[in-house]
Amino acid sequence: MPHLPAPATRRERQREATYDEIVAVSAQLLAEGADLSLRAVAGRMGMTAPALYRYVESYQQLVDLVAFELDKAATAEWRAAAERFPADDPAARLTVACVRFRQWALAKPREFALVFANPIAEADTHRRELLTVSTSGHYFTDLLGEIWERTRFPYPRLDELDPVIREAVLEPLIPAKSDHIPAEERGLLWIYMRAWSALYGVVTLESTGHCDPRVIASGQLFRATLLDWLAPLGLDDDRTRITGILDAELARD
Amino acid sequence: MPHLPAPATRRERQREATYDEIVAVSAQLLAEGADLSLRAVAGRMGMTAPALYRYVESYQQLVDLVAFELDKAATAEWRAAAERFPADDPAARLTVACVRFRQWALAKPREFALVFANPIAEADTHRRELLTVSTSGHYFTDLLGEIWERTRFPYPRLDELDPVIREAVLEPLIPAKSDHIPAEERGLLWIYMRAWSALYGVVTLESTGHCDPRVIASGQLFRATLLDWLAPLGLDDDRTRITGILDAELARD
DNA sequence: CAGTTTCGTTAACGCCGTTAACCGTAAACG
DNA sequence: CGTTTACGGTTAACGGCGTTAACGAAACTG
Numbered sequence A, B: 001m002p003h004l005p006a007p008a009t010r011r012e013r014q015r016e017a018t019y020d021e022i023v024a025v026s027a028q029l030l031a032e033g034a035d036l037s038l039r040a041v042a043g044r045m046g047m048t049a050p051a052l053y054r055y056v057e058s059y060q061q062l063v064d065l066v067a068f069e070l071d072k073a074a075t076a077e078w079r080a081a082a083e084r085f086p087a088d089d090p091a092a093r094l095t096v097a098c099v100r101f102r103q104w105a106l107a108k109p110r111e112f113a114l115v116f117a118n119p120i121a122e123a124d125t126h127r128r129e130l131l132t133v134s135t136s137g138h139y140f141t142d143l144l145g146e147i148w149e150r151t152r153f154p155y156p157r158l159d160e161l162d163p164v165i166r167e168a169v170l171e172p173l174i175p176a177k178s179d180h181i182p183a184e185e186r187g188l189l190w191i192y193m194r195a196w197s198a199l200y201g202v203v204t205l206e207s208t209g210h211c212d213p214r215v216i217a218s219g220q221l222f223r224a225t226l227l228d229w230l231a232p233l234g235l236d237d238d239r240t241r242i243t244g245i246l247d248a249e250l251a252r253d
Numbered sequence C: 001c002a003g004t005t006t007c008g009t010t011a012a013c014g015c016c017g018t019t020a021a022c023c024g025t026a027a028a029c030g
Numbered sequence D: 001c002g003t004t005t006a007c008g009g010t011t012a013a014c015g016g017c018g019t020t021a022a023c024g025a026a027a028c029t030g
Helices: A010-031 A038-044 A049-054 A059-082 A090-107 A109-116 A125-132 A135-151 A163-170 A187-208 A213-218 A220-227 A239-251 B010-031 B038-044 B049-054 B059-082 B090-107 B109-116 B125-132 B135-151 B163-170 B187-208 B213-218 B220-227 B239-251
Strands: none
Touching: A010 A038, A010 A059, A010 A109, A038 A049, A038 A059, A059 A090, A059 A109, A059 A125, A059 A135, A090 A109, A090 A135, A090 A187, A090 A220, A090 A239, A109 A187, A135 A187, A163 A187, A163 B213, A187 A220, A187 B187, A187 B220, A213 A220, A213 B163, A220 A239, A220 B187, B010 B038, B010 B059, B010 B109, B038 B049, B038 B059, B059 B090, B059 B109, B059 B125, B059 B135, B090 B109, B090 B135, B090 B187, B090 B220, B090 B239, B109 B187, B135 B187, B163 B187, B187 B220, B213 B220, B220 B239
């Protein structure tokens, strides 16, 4: 689905194709356990390394590009899996998406590290921007919003929030991100941050392996973390149903 | 405090000193923002890179060694700060230790990544061992145990735990770790894992910068995460007092 | 003292990111 | 249409990396 109508000139089409190939080859390298390097990518494309500098201005930018695309592709996978449940059941969808997120992180720890554990320096504005356009972030935020529309779970009013947090939810770094949420409801974003922090924590812990492998294999830590969030999201009534979906999804490998 | 009485022979003493210098120089390099490399370490010691192979069998092992020692040193710092509160106030000590852990992670993200975000492959037994001897892990476990001795907060009985988790808490990977906890009380370790996962999550999120910098600066995400754990640890009565300590410690930079 | 182990050296291999100089060809333009 | 420009590639080279091999001196051991 080409959202950009038609890249007009032939050169631009070719260039776009080369970008796609760079990403594809990079993903392939990572999947094989090799490490991502300009020379390896170029080599597999039948080019020499310096040629890649026509497309990317540094190794770090290649990493960023690949990370962004991996995030996009992975999110599409989770979304597809979640859509086994109807659109009016966002709680079920979020459950499935979280499990798939974890399974992706466990199955592809190198990719996960690239996308989610890649350190971003304080000053680096460019990479921060990429972060705020994160596809997965948008998806999880949307699901949380849809849940709220149904359960109306409580979230802090703006005047209850710490001033700095208030500012941060009112004017996110990239405006486009949450334009659709009216100012009075921005307290929702605080819930999102807190929930994301919990999810991120347990998944990163497991994906990087800083944990007893048996505990990881059991999935209990992840399960318990997710269940803790049913109540805050107003899903107490759905508890047994969601738990069933969660366990079924975990069992699916 | 040399726990090994006297390294006996002169050679062994020299060797030990060289190890210490390797670690010291490595820490120095990291602190300067340079990256850790065999050549850089060797160079600064007035040696050539291959010489380091007499002490370490690979670059990864150098990283592990340095990570272990950084963890030890950092834990000593947090412990020293926490000991501003008396031994019979483990809740206050844990609060301070957690804040100091976070501040260390924010001030030295490279060191934090080395110690806590370094991916450990499933199969790699050697590195797993190092992990289970983690100094910081011991310290936090101990503090949690001391809190339990006072508040007797509830934890799952062994027969309530998932069988895999039961096995994991009964026979930790390295036995020496929690010998002092009687079998019936091993459910405590489950609480430890859950709390550690939450702490690890928010600190990793902040340290790697995958977050709005203003949110990080405010410390609110971290604060909220910690406060959520007061109730489960039976510290509801101490809530205002602990909150005060937490805020004071956060304000201390 | 002779023999052996320990700890360092130099040289070299094959990677890596990055830069500079160069060149054919495809697009853009008068 | 021919000319010019800019794009997308090349080769060569620099400095840095982890790692191995061959070698030597100095320190311990009997």
